[in-house]
Amino acid sequence: MKINFLSRIQNKIFLSLMLAAILPIGYFGYNSIKSTRNSLIDDTLRKMYLNVFAMGKDMDNHLKNAKGDLLYLKSSAPLEYLLDAMEFNDIASFTYWRTLLEKEFSNLIEQKNVYLQAGFLSRDGDEIVLVVYDMSRPIILPWKSLHNQRESGYFRMAAELSNGEIASLPLRSYVVKGLNLSNIALMRYITPVYNRNGKWMGMIYIDVVGKHIYNTVKMSIMDRAFKVFLVNNKGFYFFNPEWEVEENLLTASDSPENIGEVYSRDVASQILSGKSGVIMDDDKNLFAYMPVFPTEMDKNFYYTIIQMYPKNHISGGANDFEKLFLITVLSAILLTVFMGIIISKMLTNPLSRLKRGVQLIGKGNLDYRLDIKSGDEVEDVAVEFNNMAEKLKKYSRNLEEKVEEKTKKMEDYEKQLIHSEKMASLGLLAAGVAHEINNPIGIIVNRIECLKMENKNGDIPEKIVKDLDTMMHHAMRVSKITGNLLSFSRESSHEFKSQDINKILEKVLMFVEDSITAKGITMEKYLTMRLPFVFGSSGGLEQVFLNIVHNAMDATDGGGRIKVETKYTIGHSEGEARRISNETQDSSPSFTQGQNDKNKNGGFVNIIISDTGDGIPHEYKEKIFDPFFTTKEIGKGTGLGLSISYGIIKEHGGEIKVDSEVSKGTTFTVLLPVMAE
Numbered sequence: 001m002k003i004n005f006l007s008r009i010q011n012k013i014f015l016s017l018m019l020a021a022i023l024p025i026g027y028f029g030y031n032s033i034k035s036t037r038n039s040l041i042d043d044t045l046r047k048m049y050l051n052v053f054a055m056g057k058d059m060d061n062h063l064k065n066a067k068g069d070l071l072y073l074k075s076s077a078p079l080e081y082l083l084d085a086m087e088f089n090d091i092a093s094f095t096y097w098r099t100l101l102e103k104e105f106s107n108l109i110e111q112k113n114v115y116l117q118a119g120f121l122s123r124d125g126d127e128i129v130l131v132v133y134d135m136s137r138p139i140i141l142p143w144k145s146l147h148n149q150r151e152s153g154y155f156r157m158a159a160e161l162s163n164g165e166i167a168s169l170p171l172r173s174y175v176v177k178g179l180n181l182s183n184i185a186l187m188r189y190i191t192p193v194y195n196r197n198g199k200w201m202g203m204i205y206i207d208v209v210g211k212h213i214y215n216t217v218k219m220s221i222m223d224r225a226f227k228v229f230l231v232n233n234k235g236f237y238f239f240n241p242e243w244e245v246e247e248n249l250l251t252a253s254d255s256p257e258n259i260g261e262v263y264s265r266d267v268a269s270q271i272l273s274g275k276s277g278v279i280m281d282d283d284k285n286l287f288a289y290m291p292v293f294p295t296e297m298d299k300n301f302y303y304t305i306i307q308m309y310p311k312n313h314i315s316g317g318a319n320d321f322e323k324l325f326l327i328t329v330l331s332a333i334l335l336t337v338f339m340g341i342i343i344s345k346m347l348t349n350p351l352s353r354l355k356r357g358v359q360l361i362g363k364g365n366l367d368y369r370l371d372i373k374s375g376d377e378v379e380d381v382a383v384e385f386n387n388m389a390e391k392l393k394k395y396s397r398n399l400e401e402k403v404e405e406k407t408k409k410m411e412d413y414e415k416q417l418i419h420s421e422k423m424a425s426l427g428l429l430a431a432g433v434a435h436e437i438n439n440p441i442g443i444i445v446n447r448i449e450c451l452k453m454e455n456k457n458g459d460i461p462e463k464i465v466k467d468l469d470t471m472m473h474h475a476m477r478v479s480k481i482t483g484n485l486l487s488f489s490r491e492s493s494h495e496f497k498s499q500d501i502n503k504i505l506e507k508v509l510m511f512v513e514d515s516i517t518a519k520g521i522t523m524e525k526y527l528t529m530r531l532p533f534v535f536g537s538s539g540g541l542e543q544v545f546l547n548i549v550h551n552a553m554d555a556t557d558g559g560g561r562i563k564v565e566t567k568y569t570i571g572h573s574e575g576e577a578r579r580i581s582n583e584t585q586d587s588s589p590s591f592t593q594g595q596n597d598k599n600k601n602g603g604f605v606n607i608i609i610s611d612t613g614d615g616i617p618h619e620y621k622e623k624i625f626d627p628f629f630t631t632k633e634i635g636k637g638t639g640l641g642l643s644i645s646y647g648i649i650k651e652h653g654g655e656i657k658v659d660s661e662v663s664k665g666t667t668f669t670v671l672l673p674v675m676a677e
């Protein structure tokens with residue numbers, strides 16, 4: 001299949017523009033998406049880490065506050081006086097200070113709203129003061145509901161602490177689904193109590209509920225995708241937002257849930273390492289985590305706050321960028337197509353116009369010119385194209401002229417051909433007539449001569465002798481005419497051999513010179529020396545020149561001029577030469593063929609005989625070579641002279657031409673082919 005050249009150019013332009021536009025966009029776009037995704041991950045992790053860090057600090061502060069509150073209770077004045085009363089067994093002041101201490105405990109619990117219980121135990125393990133927070137108010141337990149806690153772990157723990165030390169005792173190791181962290185006691189802070197003499201007198205404790213911590217982590221659920229968990233160092237959940245979301249539908253479960261069951265071992269072990277950090281190499285999620293230690297003393301128990309974010313949410317931002325990138329690429333493609341169309345139109349338009357120009361010229365519209373001002377090679381081609389069109393136009397005009405000229409010449413040749421044929425048939429006719437007349441005339445002349453010879457004695461009367469002379473004169477004239485007719489029809493034979501034209505002319509002029517000068521006409525001769533020979537018959541040629549000179553004499557009055565000139569020309573046009581050979585072939589093939597061969601080298605002897613006589617009227621010009629055409633008075637001219645000359649010159653393979661202007665003169669030119677060496 002033939003692909004259009006112009007559309008191939010357009011396709012190439014499209015392709016290059018596409019490559020030029022799309023490749024950089026693709027390359028930079030891909031890199032930008034990648035780095036955007038990475039920086040989004042970095043940003044998210046930083047945000048997550050800051051978040052867990054803040055929550056951890058908050059939780060830490062909260063627990064520190066609890067410890068502060070415990071120390072505050074420990075150093076309260078009522079406790080100090082109560083210890084004195086206990087030391088001295090002062091029942092009255094014991095009761096008094098105990099009541100005040102109860103007040104102190106209950107005030108703190110009411111104010112802080114984050115402690116479930118606070119208590120004071122004597123060194124024997126008896127509960128002296130116990131305030132419990134219930135239904136949003138503190139309840140001071142009456143004396144009778146107090147117990148001895150000597151065997152309890154926390155009491156024994158306190159016995160081992162030195163003055164001012166605080167121990168923590170986790171009250172829960174997990175929170176199950178359906179249980180709310182804010183309502184349960186998480187941690188018990190314990191500290192021993194010494195009196196002013198440094199004697200161990202018992203212990204006090206407060207139980208911290210998860211309310212504050214719950215609020216902290218719950219508040220962090222701003223974005224559903226960001227999940228904050230609270231687990232202990234074993235990975236058991238204390239807070240799981242998934243339980244919060246559908247709180248009402250969830251049924252409480254007894255079995256604890258562990259972070260290790262949800263995430264991979266790697267993730268779980270990093271999170272539960274007791275250090276803070278981030279995890280980004282998990283397949284699905286990003287993590288930030290921060291441990292919170294309830295006491296400085298015990299590093300074996302801690303909580304970990306975990307923030308988790310699914311990676312596919314991050315690509316949300318990157319996806320937005322991807323969309324933007326896609327739109328950019330699409331716009332770039334559209335722009336490229338648009339630009340491609342414009343640029344290729346700009347480039348191929350001159351070519352299309354060039355193509356159209358060539359087509360128009362092909363259809364013959366040679367006047368079409370291109371007007372392309374592209375300032376490049378195409379413009380050069382357009383200029384060349386216009387030059388070519390101009391040349392073509394000139395060439396075609398020349399061609400037309402030449403065809404016209406040739407046509408005219410062909411018409412001339414045709415006329416001449418018709419003329420030749422006419423001559424040939426007339427020749428035949430003339431020959432027949434001459435034969436028929438020649439013999440009787442010969443007999444008549446013979447008889448007249450016999451009669452005249454018999455009159456030697458003068459027997460025949462004078463009058464009859466005169467009549468015989470007259471008869472003789474006219475019979476001779478008839479004989480001459482038939483002779484001429486035979487010449488015209490080539491019945492008379494001429495011997496062909498090499499001839500010096502100048503010599504023949506000299507001989508002819510010798511005959512007529514006297515009569516010419518007698519008529520008062522000037523005779524001029526310009527015979528070129530050493531003319532090449534021509535192959536011909538001297539008799540025939542003499543007859544031709546004599547007739548032409550006679551005609552000139554007849555046409556010229558006294559005071560006029562007859563000029564005879566000979567010259568040799570090589571440059572006789574080829575066409576002309578060919579024409580001559582054609583004509584001669586028609587009339588006398590056997591001879592002229594050979595004659596023409598002899599003139600292979602070209603070259604003609606020109607015999608130019610001109611006069612200053614009457615000239616030939618235009619309407620006669622075509623007739624003068626016709627037999628019997630004469631303008632001379634009866635008895636003076638037969639009208640055979642030129643037609644015989646014509647035949648003779650043709651026999652010689654030559655040409656006879658006339659050029660005349662009325663009352664200015666006539667020029668006859670005879671061209672005879674030069675004999676080959």
Ligand SMILES: Nc1ncnc2c1ncn2[C@@H]1O[C@H](COP(=O)(O)OP(=O)(O)OP(=O)(O)O)[C@@H](O)[C@H]1O
Nearest residue numbers: 551552555624630631632637638639640641642666
């Ligand atoms: N040089 C000339 N000037 C003017 N007319 C001429 C000249 N030569 C020929 N003619 C004209 O051409 C005619 C034909 O000439 P052509 O020689 O054939 O016959 P002719 O001279 O009339 O008779 P003939 O030659 O038989 O004596 C002439 O009658 C004359 O009208």
Ligand SMILES: [Mg+2]
Nearest residue numbers: 547551641642
């Ligand atoms: Mg004549």
